[in-house]
Amino acid sequence: MRDPSHVREYSLAEWNEWFEENGLDYIEKQKWNIPIDFENWIRRGAVPEEKRPDIIAHLTGSSPACRDEFEIVQNDKGEPVSFKLKGILIVGRKR
Template identity: 45%
Template sequence: MGDAENLPFEEASFDLVTCRFAAHHFPDLKKAVGEIARVLKPGGIFLLVDHYAPEETELDVFVNQLNRLRDPSHVRESSLSEWQDLLTQHGLFYREIMKWDLPIQFQSWVERSGTPYEVREKLVQMLKTASLLCQASFRITFAEDGNPRSFCLKAVLLHGVK
């Protein structure tokens, strides 16, 4: 076991490396991808499932602020172009296998993380005052009482080959 930026394995140790809904918490994503590439054998595969930020700056800023407010361990949801650059820089062929909207039920989302009440109120206000672009892109819905019911995060399955 080790952290993603300093994997305790020899070079070319693995045929497959996976990462599931964790990369947006890595303090140094570039270093982590370098480590993944280092421990992969030639022809080895990297599979990543994670949230990603849309390319549009307004949407990127919104989703990253939303997630960081709820969970301070959130570092950054990278855009797909950032992922492509990172993998390519580290000698990995980049391919998007699948993209989808990941539905999030607001109440469950804040309860799972133990989000304090005052932070929940900030999240509610952030969703209520989201621009029309953010509301449409993240499919923000509201209950009859005006509070957020649900939204979606953008998710992707990426395939990198060394």
């Protein structure tokens, strides 16, 4: 929604499958959360003002489990202030 060049993220299961198909052991080395300031993220993406309400609705209308998983913080107006993206370092080791 924010960046039209980002169509979707591949799941870890998909990455694992591709590694296996290419004779690589799939090793998850490290996982971390990437803190994102909502306003900065919107500004960096040069998001058109008309798209902003849809992005806000997507974040604030997510399930409680999703809000917890991505640590979505909202202000007193219910607008997103920050959230966390998921990062992972995956190593493929040739068999």
